[in-house]
Amino acid sequence: MIDLLRKIGNLMDLRYKAQCMGHRTQNVAWHWGKRALFAILVSCFLCPAYFVFAEDVSLEATVDSNKIAMGTAGQLLLTVHGTQDVDKIDLPPIDGVEVRYVGPSTQVRVINGAYSTAKVFTYMLLPLKEGTFTIPPVEVDIKGQIYRSEPIVLQVLSASSEGDGQSGADPLSDPQSLSDKVRMIFSVPRNKCFVNEELPAVIKLYVQDVPMQDITLPDIRQDGFVLSDYVQPRQFEETVDGRKFHVVEFVTRITPLHPGKLSVGPAVITANLVFRTNVRRNPFGRRSGFNDDFFSGIFGGYEKKPITITARPIELEVEDLPQEGLPKSFSGGVGKFTFDAELSPLKVKVGDPFTLRMVVSGVGNLRAVAMPVVQDEKLKVYEPQIKEEDGRKILELVLIPIKEDVREIPAVVFSYFDVEEGRYQTITRGPFPVEVMPPEKGQEFQAIGFSDKGASLVPESFGKDIVFIKDHPGAWQRKGSAFARYGMFCAVLFVFLNGWISVLILILHRRRMSLDTSYARRAAAYKEFRSGWKSAARWMTDHHSREFYDALTNILRAYLVSKLEIASGEIGFEVLENALMLNKIDIKEIRKLEDLLRVADQVRFGRLSMGEKEMRQHYLDVEEVAEAIERRVR
Amino acid sequence: MKKIAFQLFMTFSLLTPAIAMERVEADQLFTQAGQAYKDGQLNEAIGFNEKIIAGGFESSAVYYNLGNAYLKKKALGKAIANYLRSERMSPRDADVRANLAFARSNVEFSQPFSSTNDVEKVLLLNQASEEELRWMALMFFMMAGTFVLVGLYKKVRTKRIILWTVLLSCLWIYCVAVLMMRMVSEDGHAVVIKGVEAKYEPSQGATTYFKLFEGAEVRVLKREDMWLKIERSDGKAAWVSVDAVEQVLP
Numbered sequence: 058m059i060d061l062l063r064k065i066g067n068l069m070d071l072r073y074k075a076q077c078m079g080h081r082t083q084n085v086a087w088h089w090g091k092r093a094l095f096a097i098l099v100s101c102f103l104c105p106a107y108f109v110f111a112e113d114v115s116l117e118a119t120v121d122s123n124k125i126a127m128g129t130a131g132q133l134l135l136t137v138h139g140t141q142d143v144d145k146i147d148l149p150p151i152d153g154v155e156v157r158y159v160g161p162s163t164q165v166r167v168i169n170g171a172y173s174t175a176k177v178f179t180y181m182l183l184p185l186k187e188g189t190f191t192i193p194p195v196e197v198d199i200k201g202q203i204y205r206s207e208p209i210v211l212q213v214l215s216a217s218s219e220g221d222g223q224s225g226a227d228p229l230s231d232p233q234s235l236s237d238k239v240r241m242i243f244s245v246p247r248n249k250c251f252v253n254e255e256l257p258a259v260i261k262l263y264v265q266d267v268p269m270q271d272i273t274l275p276d277i278r279q280d281g282f283v284l285s286d287y288v289q290p291r292q293f294e295e296t297v298d299g300r301k302f303h304v305v306e307f308v309t310r311i312t313p314l315h316p317g318k319l320s321v322g323p324a325v326i327t328a329n330l331v332f333r334t335n336v337r338r339n340p341f342g343r344r345s346g347f348n349d350d351f352f353s354g355i356f357g358g359y360e361k362k363p364i365t366i367t368a369r370p371i372e373l374e375v376e377d378l379p380q381e382g383l384p385k386s387f388s389g390g391v392g393k394f395t396f397d398a399e400l401s402p403l404k405v406k407v408g409d410p411f412t413l414r415m416v417v418s419g420v421g422n423l424r425a426v427a428m429p430v431v432q433d434e435k436l437k438v439y440e441p442q443i444k445e446e447d448g449r450k451i452l453e454l455v456l457i458p459i460k461e462d463v464r465e466i467p468a469v470v471f472s473y474f475d476v477e478e479g480r481y482q483t484i485t486r487g488p489f490p491v492e493v494m495p496p497e498k499g500q501e502f503q504a505i506g507f508s509d510k511g512a513s514l515v516p517e518s519f520g521k522d523i524v525f526i527k528d529h530p531g532a533w534q535r536k537g538s539a540f541a542r543y544g545m546f547c548a549v550l551f552v553f554l555n556g557w558i559s560v561l562i563l564i565l566h567r568r569r570m571s572l573d574t575s576y577a578r579r580a581a582a583y584k585e586f587r588s589g590w591k592s593a594a595r596w597m598t599d600h601h602s603r604e605f606y607d608a609l610t611n612i613l614r615a616y617l618v619s620k621l622e623i624a625s626g627e628i629g630f631e632v633l634e635n636a637l638m639l640n641k642i643d644i645k646e647i648r649k650l651e652d653l654l655r656v657a658d659q660v661r662f663g664r665l666s667m668g669e670k671e672m673r674q675h676y677l678d679v680e681e682v683a684e685a686i687e688r689r690v691r
Numbered sequence: 692m693k694k695i696a697f698q699l700f701m702t703f704s705l706l707t708p709a710i711a712m713e714r715v716e717a718d719q720l721f722t723q724a725g726q727a728y729k730d731g732q733l734n735e736a737i738g739f740n741e742k743i744i745a746g747g748f749e750s751s752a753v754y755y756n757l758g759n760a761y762l763k764k765k766a767l768g769k770a771i772a773n774y775l776r777s778e779r780m781s782p783r784d785a786d787v788r789a790n791l792a793f794a795r796s797n798v799e800f801s802q803p804f805s806s807t808n809d810v811e812k813v814l815l816l817n818q819a820s821e822e823e824l825r826w827m828a829l830m831f832f833m834m835a836g837t838f839v840l841v842g843l844y845k846k847v848r849t850k851r852i853i854l855w856t857v858l859l860s861c862l863w864i865y866c867v868a869v870l871m872m873r874m875v876s877e878d879g880h881a882v883v884i885k886g887v888e889a890k891y892e893p894s895q896g897a898t899t900y901f902k903l904f905e906g907a908e909v910r911v912l913k914r915e916d917m918w919l920k921i922e923r924s925d926g927k928a929a930w931v932s933v934d935a936v937e938q939v940l941p
Contacts, residue, residue: 315891315898425925523793524786526728526759527752530721533714534780534822536749546825553829557836564843 114139116197118206119301120182121266124237127216131182135195135206136164138175146178146197153190153213155183184213192299209299235364238265243277243324243368245311251376253391254476255285255310255422260324260368263295263302268331270361275307275324278370282321285310312422316377322370329361378474382481386429390473392421398469398486406494411456415469415486418449421476428452429469435460459518463493575622582619583687586612590680597676602667606657609679613653616683620690630654637686646685649678717748721756728760736760751781755790762794767906768884768937770794775939779877783818798906804880804924816869824870831863879911881921881936889929893918900929911938 117136125131133156137143141163148156159179166173192209240263245256260275274287291306313319378391398415405411417426423445431438431454439455456466468487475482535542570577589612596605614628621636630651637647653675659665667675724739740757743749758773774791781787795803811817816824838856845852883903890897893915901923903909909921912928919936922928 314900521793523759523762523790526725526756527786528725529752530718531750531752531781533717533748533750536744536747546829550829553833553836557840560840561843564840 114199114202114204116195116204116206117296118192118195118209118299119296120192120209120211120299122237123210123298123300124212124214125182125184126214127184127187129184131184131211133180133182133192133209135178135180136175137178137197137199137204138173140199141174141176143176143197143199146195148180148195149193151182151190151192151211153184153186153188154192154211155185157181157183182211187213187215189213207296207299235267238267239263239269239364239366241275241324241326241366241368243275243322243371245321245371245373248372249374249376250313251391251474251476252313252316252378253389253422253425255312255392255420256373258309258311258321260307260309260326262305262307262326262366263297264305265300265302269364270329270331272305272328273326275309275326275368277309277311277322277324279311279321281314281317281319283312283314285312313373313375316375319373319375320370321373322368324368324370326366328364328366330364331361379480384470384472384481384483386470386483387472387474387481388427388429390417390421390423390426390471391476392419392423392473393475393477394419394421394423394426394471394473394482396471396484396486400466400487400489400491403489404492404494405458406496407458407461408496409457411458411466411491413454413456413466413469413489415452415454415471416449417471420448421473423448423450426450426473429471431456431467431469433463433467435463436466458491458493461493461495463491465490578619579622579690582616583683585619586616586683589615590676590683594676597669597672600669602660602672605672606660606667606675609675610654610657610661613650613679613683617686620686640686640690642685642689646682650682653678653682713746713748717743717746720746721753724753724756724760728756728763733760733764737764749776749780751777751784751787754780755784755787758790758794762790766884767794767797768882771798771906771908772882772884772937772939775880775882779939780820780822782820794906799904800907803908804876804910810872811869814865816866821870821873824866824873828863828866828870831859831866835859835863877940879938880940881909881911881919881938883907883909883931883935884937885935887931887935889921889931891929893920893930897930901927903931903935909936911936 115138117138119134119136121132133148135146135148137146145158145161150156157180159181162177162179164175164177166175190211190213192211194208195206197204242261242263243258244261245258247256250256258277260277262272274290277284287307287309291308293304293306295302295304311321394417396415396417398413400411400413402411413431415428417423417428428441428443428450433456435458437457437459439457441452441454443450443452445451466487466489468485468489470483470485472481472483474480570580589608593605593608593612596602596608617623617633617636618628621633621640623632623636633650634647637650656665656667656671656675660667720739720743724736724743727733727735727739737757737760740753740760743753744757754773754777758770758777761767761773762770771791771794774787774794777784777787778791819827835856838852838859842849842852842856883905886905887903888899889901889903891900892898903921903923907923909923912920912922914920914933915930917933918930919933920928920930921936
């Protein structure tokens with residue numbers, strides 16, 4: 058390969074020199090750029106090839122199914138990973154099965170930048186008789202090295218079970234085949250543990266040749282356990298019994314809460330199986346022209362069917378933590394931990410802070426671990442800052458010496474139960490020798506603007522007790538009664554909502570009055586009628602019957618024209634009667650109006666005189682009729 | 692309308708003397724409780740303050756004084772419960788916060804629940820009591836409603852009116868959300884009033900999960916007969932007897 062690169066380099070140099078002679082100094086930059094590009098392309102093509110040759114070589118034998126029915130064919134794949142330089146592999150004879158070589162194929166994969174290659178030899182397996190047979194290990198000699206595959210057990214079934222293992226369009230129609238292609242295993246590293254010990258739990262979902270979507274996280278029944286969040290699921294391929302499965306791996310941690318024989322699980326996953334519905338149903342029960350492959354290929358779609366996959370539960374024997382040797386500083390940590398503590402700086406003045414950093418790391422229930430505490434009268438201890446990151450629990454504690462005679466920071470002790478050793482472990486760090494100096498003269502803390510030079514940085518020690526009781530009860534609140542407690546609030550809300558709605562109605566009314574002329578006329582009609590009706594009373598008291606009936610007729614006419622939206626030229630009793638009937642005015646009121654108008658005409662044009670009693674009756678009748686219309690016509 | 696106004700007037704006029712009379716009594720009891728506390732008669736002081744509460748009145752000062760009396764009597768759990776009630780009504784009272792912090796510092800393995808969350812701190816609403824929050828929400832609601840009416844009346848939807856309406860509506864929704872969150876967080880808040888062993892199951896014979904010391908703050912999840920399922924701030928849940936804890940909001 059190095060020779061090849063050298064030759065390419067020489068060739069480039071020659072071309073470059075020849076071109077330089079022709080064009081002198083022009084295009085030198087262009088040529089260098091072209092040369093660099095060529096070198097990059099060569100590297101891109103050759104580097105993967107180099108890594109291909111550096112791959113590990115292996116041989117793998119897989120079958121599409123371990124069960125074959127008589128009269129059908131199975132498939133055997135011999136895959137040589139890591140090289141293409143392999144000739145046809147001859148299989149040894151297999152009892153009960155005839156093997157036919159189909160041909161080779163090559164595979165090249167680039168996954169996350171990793172380049173891999175393989176050569177696959179395909180064989181057809183034709184069963185000759187029923188029974189269980191073994192495909193023996195196949196040996197291949199590649200560059201003097203012998204590679205061997207794993208044996209595979211093959212079961213040949215009777216012809217009646219032909220459908221087995223041949224999942225058609227709908228995998229759910231064949232549960233046996235489905236359980237063979239989809240399975241789930243729930244496992245923990247061991248079946249004995251201690252209370253509060255965290256165990257990694259792995260759920261592996263194996264799927265072969267079944268398209269699956271919408272896979273949920275496993276739901277694990279966990280009475281007596283605490284379950285941590287799942288880490289990001291991992292996907293890979295795994296060969297089991299000579300069959301290649303696509304595997305989805307879910308990892309979590311379980312923590313038993315009490316001793317005894319406990320059961321965790323079953324783990325349940327729900328998902329959707331996706332399968333192609335390439336045969337459309339014919340409602341007439343017979344094959345139509347659209348049922349052929351061409352049309353079903355076009356019009357056939359995909360369907361989803363939900364499936365529930367269950368993994369068996371696990372029995373765990375949970376032991377209680379021993380009381381023997383229980384240290385005082387034990388705070389619940391179970392696992393395998395390390396503990397470290399460091400103090401900085403080691404030399405401070407009174408009032409300056411030390412920082413004590415404690416780190417607990419390891420495997421176990423880190424979240425439940427309580428960190429050690431520091432207590433010393435000569436130190437002011439601040440609230441610690443605790444954080445968890447990358448499997449470590451870190452505590453940072455600020456300690457301020459309040460006296461000069463602090464010589465050391467007390468030791469910190471951390472205890473936990475070691476699950477590997479089966480006993481408690483105690484780790485002590487410290488004491489930490491320190492030097493505390495008095496503050497230098499003139500450098501003491503002083504508040505600006507004050508002349509008290511005696512104030513120093515030395516913290517003042519305060520007594521600690523509760524603040525005295527209060528002398529005034531403050532604002533009383535009613536307890537229990539919702540009315541008393543929320544009464545004022547509800548009243549204000551009620552008043553506001555009422556006001557708001559009223560103003561809204563008023564605004565909408567005004568807007569309509571300005572936009573809708575007929576509405577405005579109707580709305581103003583009654584108001585005008587009332588003022589006219591009141592002024593007509595003057596004629597009645599003065600016994601001017603003609604003027605009285607004139608006024609009544611005019612205000613009534615104006616009111617009816619506006620209210621019933623009648624053209625003023627059309628007003629006759631027949632028109633009025635029709636309009637009133639349309640508006641469902643009581644017939645009594647209509648007759649009353651008819652009588653009134655008739656009498657008014659007799660008085661106005663027939664010179665008939667009326668007494669005050671009759672006039673008052675007609676005066677009231679007019680109001681009654683108007684109110685009846687007002688009730689009906691809005 | 693006149694009838695409704697008359698009925699409202701009658702209701703208020705009938706209620707007002709009754710409340711006023713009780714208030715006078717509550718004031719007297721409060722004074723007596725303060726005097727008893729000063730004289731060192733703590734049981735009497737507690738009795739007077741409890742009588743005020745039983746009589747249907749409460750105030751931040753009553754719970755505060757009650758907390759002081761219980762703390763002097765070394766009843767840490769009841770003291771903390773009363774300080775929490777007082778803090779709920781007067782969250783800005785420095786005396787209440789100081790005494791609550793002092794009481795909490797005496798609790799073994801104290802891990803109190805956080806009373807406020809980051810959402811509340813945005814506009815310093817963590818400093819407001821529940822009642823103040825309620826009134827603020829109402830005020831923003833009324834202002835937003837008024838702006839809507841102004842917009843409709845002027846028939847012109849200016850950007851400024853729309854902006855104010857949206858802003859006030861957002862503030863109203865924010866106040867309501869904070870109020871709801873606070874009600875949820877306060878629900879079930881309880882204090883252990885006597886040291887107790889928390890069990891895996893609601894029975895005396897069940898295995899002890901952990902110990903709860905007096906004054907520890909827990910959250911009540913559910914009740915089953917004479918047992919309460921409680922949860923510590925670190926998420927550990929177990930069963931304790933009903934008489935071992937006192938709920939802050941009964």
